[in-house]
Amino acid sequence: MNATRTGRDQRVARCTYYLESEVDPEQAAAALAGEQSSGTFVPVPGETPRIRERHAARVVDVRRLGRGGPSLPSRTHPDQVTRAVATIEFPMENFGTDLATLQTTVAGNLFELGGLFACRLEDIDLPEDFITAHRGPAFGITGTRRLMGGVEGVMVGTIVKPNVGLSEDEFRTAVRELARSSIDLIKDDELMTDPAYLPLAKRVAVATEEIRAAEQITGHPTMYAFNITGDLAGLRRRHDEVVEAGGRCVMLNVPIMGLPAVAWLREFSAVPIHGHRAGLAGVMRSPALGMSYRVWQRLARLAGADHLHVSGLGSKFYERDEEVAANVRSLLEPLGDTLGPVPTLSSGQNVSTPAPTFAATGSTDLLMLAGGGVAGHPDGPAAGVRSLRTAWRAAVDGVPLQQAARDAATGGDPALLHAVHGLEGGA
């Protein structure tokens, strides 16, 4: 190992890759490092010692994991490859403080390399100078709670359903019901952007009006995450439409818009950025390719996302509960001096999920998005929200759900009891 620069003060991005190669893994890692820094596989004319010293990426560790079949197709078809974890340091001088250039360096052409039969960026440790060059979330957990009227404990939210196709009147009715439930956040579906049949401007007008009216009744300010995903030429206009109408949150489909779009929005957004992860699994789900959630969330946080989706325990999505919990924990880890983003749980969330979620994460700095658990509650959305808040208090207090349901019902609020019965009935 030619490790001459290590440690955070050395201004390098230290990356951990899972690799598979037919050749010796140290040789494969060196090829990757060369491709992604000062050269190609072979030395090129003009590659001076100065360039090598200051700009070459360095392989600092290679840990072999044994032999196995190749995970990904390539030009050649070896029966067996060597699996390894390689740690490579990329000089910050090459990418400066630019997110897109960093991403090109650590997660760009390297996925194409024919000599690798797996290449996945598992972890990244960024130089402090890089982190401090980015402001991160402008609101994060504390700012989001403040805009929700100082809500304590887990924030409860939901998604307007049906997610597409609602007329203006249907939309108004849906938002009215939800806003009057004292819910903390309502959001657009990721598929709902600015369609001709229910334009964003119309949705903004209706939803902010209904939320204001509901607040007069409930006293609770509900945040609406308006999906401003779409063309970049119109991004600022759509943001302004939300803010000028009194909206308190904008939403972006982060993997589809790209990290530079988040960073740009962060520069002028007056409200928190709700970061959806639609499309992320396309680059994350294969264990042999792409990048881990752990890496992605660091980049998305530096770009400035205030809320980040993590999937949900017990969800209909592919990640196992322990993986979802690890996603949450990665978001709760500090990242320089940036504000902590809100881990956003979604899919399959109901009164049965707080207990395992709290057990696995130990945190209530979470936003839980429940669909059926709110809109589908037998006593209506307000009871749905209450039942979720009660279930969360029980989870934190270590009270079993059934007991908490009976206690609450005895105290005059059968919302949790009915929610539990609903679940048992298979709803």
Add this chain to the structure above:
Amino acid sequence: MNATRTGRDQRVARCTYYLESEVDPEQAAAALAGEQSSGTFVPVPGETPRIRERHAARVVDVRRLGRGGPSLPSRTHPDQVTRAVATIEFPMENFGTDLATLQTTVAGNLFELGGLFACRLEDIDLPEDFITAHRGPAFGITGTRRLMGGVEGVMVGTIVKPNVGLSEDEFRTAVRELARSSIDLIKDDELMTDPAYLPLAKRVAVATEEIRAAEQITGHPTMYAFNITGDLAGLRRRHDEVVEAGGRCVMLNVPIMGLPAVAWLREFSAVPIHGHRAGLAGVMRSPALGMSYRVWQRLARLAGADHLHVSGLGSKFYERDEEVAANVRSLLEPLGDTLGPVPTLSSGQNVSTPAPTFAATGSTDLLMLAGGGVAGHPDGPAAGVRSLRTAWRAAVDGVPLQQAARDAATGGDPALLHAVHGLEGGA
């Protein structure tokens, strides 16, 4: 099959997916269609017949491919899954004419679905109204040739190497040598953006000056693709820096910047957009996940990329030659009335690649980027460029490379002969 809407005039995006599922593939495809349009797995309150009729995605065909092991991990671990190709139509009303919303619809959350053990978007047929809403490349093949002084046949280009770390003087020398070789295009490496040690503005000044000077000698206008990948707030400024200095091309790392960034740049770019594919393999290389090149290139063309990287026959990247040729052919297919983009071959390109490339694609509407084949030619870059042009003429005329080399040497230009000898020597 509940196929009630088919055909291009029906304003639907028709998508073909490779799927693996534990349940019956028709049921799996229906779940995907529901998730990505009007509903979730279960009917939700408010999902009216009108919404279903107008907004639900429809499964129009499912072709079973037999059983096999699951390709991707999920919450459950079935021993066997059913492999299938499903065709699903998404109503245009849901996504309108917006690229990001289309991408969210056809390549968003669906990759996460736990009930699928593979999900890959293999093909997409877009509604005509969607295609005509996008202008596509502003320059394409014809506009690029014009800016290169009307070059005929395959366009020859190269990448400045070493790709990172060059001082201003070293950069000047490299560009001078290349520009005086009568090459058609010089480009930045995808890793080279706007670093402090050699800022874009400096590179633009030096390269345009050297290219202008060389043109006085050679009479041939060389295009330089300046990599303006980076923060979106500065995108227009960087574009303007290039154009105001007389630059004739800007480059973007498309998968990292996102399609919306290309579409935005297209709105104001005065020069062709050179679309690099760094990072694309992260969402393309797994046969079980993400999307095919065929799909990606359609979206990138509609966004407005004038040149698109396809890898190269005989490259160091993973795609087999027949896959690279299919990439080229997909770019040469018409897409509405949009201009054809320039298929850009790179990696491992030298005098030996024209023959197989022409045999596989039948086209000379190509840009071939050769590194060592230009800068590393024993007689210098000008001989390198000449040898590549001669090799291409031979390929088109069906003349074997060795014979063409001898013919050219007899005619007084040993460039191709020396290039062939160089290859035989293992360079």
